[in-house]
Amino acid sequence: MKFSVSKQAPWPDRRPAAGWLPLAVSLLLAVVPAQAQQPAVPRDTSFTTYSAYVKARKQHPTISIARPPVPASIRSRTNVPYCRLPEGRELRLDVFYPKARRQRPYPAVLLVHGGGWRSGDKSQHHAMAQQLAARGFVTATAEYQLSQEAPYPAAVQNLKAALRWLRAHAPSYRLDTTRVAVWGFSAGGQLAALVGTTNGNSLYETGPCFRSHSSQVQAIVDVDGILAFIHPESGEGDDSKGLSAATQWLGSSKLARPELWQQASALSHLGPGTPPMLFINSGVARMHAGRDDARRQLTALGIYSEEHTFPEAPHPFPLFNPWFAPTLEYTVAFLRKVFEQ
Template sequence: MKQLLKTSAATLLLTTTAVVSFAQSLKGVNGIRDTSYTNYSAYKHSLKGNPEISLVPEFDDKNIQTTKDITYCTIGKRKLALDAFVPKDTKTNRIAFIMIHGGGWRSGNRTQHYPLAQALAAKGYVCFTPEYRLSTEALFPAAVYDLKAAIRWVKTNAAKYKVDTSKIVIAGFSAGGELAAFLGTTGNMPLFEGAGCNDGINSSVNAIVDMDGTLSFTHPETGEGDDSKSTSAGTYWFGYSKKENTGLWNAASPLSYVGTRTPPTLFLNSSVDRMHAGRNDFIKVLNDNGIYSEVHTFDNAPHSFPIFNPWFTPMVNYIDGFLQKVFTNK
């Protein structure tokens, strides 16, 4: 039985050694879209402890060209789509910002961060919001394959959308933040590239923005993997509980790959500590390798802070400031 194992060098190997005696569970792959996490449901949940919050609405800007439902990859009959938010009258190539939605690798959708894409496009960034296969449709690493294909698609279509391919940013919230960190630390790693969509293009990125996404599924700080009351999001995504296959959970952790090739990273965090498990260890590796990072924590903010006022505008400003600093003179 093929398993994914972590080595001391923080790389993965395929092996035929059976390290667990449990069969991978496919019970969560039911083909039924999970709509439990939406902006509105997050708002209702967060309102209890934060009565001052409000959802950030989408807005129209005549200076932004919006194109929706662009197919970036086709897998069998399944078409994966993304949306593009491009500043009009762009004469020079710009920083590309690819934003991955959250929802526990099982729920959520790419419309979740339209306001953020619009706000950043208004500041001159070319923004993309890709969908990816969730755990109701396919298990890990399918989502990674999809999003690597999205990165390659952006690079392939750079001329059309006025993208500077040396300034690609991968960003995400919650599960999307974990995915962004994973993509950023495994650029061009053959095991996680997938095949059939925009092949032959380098999938590495030049900056990571992680909004409350875990850096490790096995770190002592993590809260992911508790199946005592119900099946956890991670167990659904991997098809194994953490106890059944700790090696796979470790191998799926961005912390397992951070190193000399990891790009500068911005961490934007809520007051929920478990949502950024492994962050300090991740930053230590960055520091040891002279790689720039920033951390901004919003005190008393709920986990879903990126979609709420009063944190939205400061968040946008932190992203803008970080990227301008990282890409100065590049």
């Protein structure tokens, strides 16, 4: 068999004509689906489960990352779009729900990750969401706009949209729209408390997504999230060595705009319509700033609350054994009590 080799001009003589590359890019973008054209957002990976583990095990060498087996009794759907923002950004969540289709619908829990409002990931609480689903809850872990992408109040507005999405899709998951809770850890706990104490607040009810549905919650679980930014117990807002995480998220220092920092504090929104609250805390006092004040106000209002503290635990305790299991049990017992399951 003979092979013929055609002679071609050297590479420099075969360069595309000027203007070819921009034209090709334009043609490519014209056929790329809209959801693939997500805006580029810098990814902060300073808070991950593993990095938190490496840090925490220096003081707690016997801990381990909580990775319980995925229960066989649940189903899941991941990376489900729950809201498309006006600029084209698509927000996503992961849903876990019981396989059994019982006659009475299941209560729901939206889980919110931490990471200083600028890091973290919705997958960090998959284990908690899966175990809650095995106990008879429809659960979802949602992403939200972090501070590099959009400052306060965008994250709160995102999470309200996620709650509306859950109610809009209630039939698909046998979800009880009258029994919905929000659960959050660290910055996610602060967000969960703020989401739950601002039921019906027009500041946070924005955007086009599922506006005909309610974002109200009937229970709040705050896991080591602060209740007040400006408070004697709070350590937030120290910008002496660079902008703090709270300053980056709120877009202004607490000295320049203290009223904004108060507005973003759940303690400022407690009232007769506040749902029951569960506080689960580490031994790091500044991570539950305002909690005791909140509990006193809730008691005066006749609203049920609980507090459970692990005095020896580091801040990221719900991600690790031995604290994962009791955190789960406290959550389940509280929700069953307030939802009268």
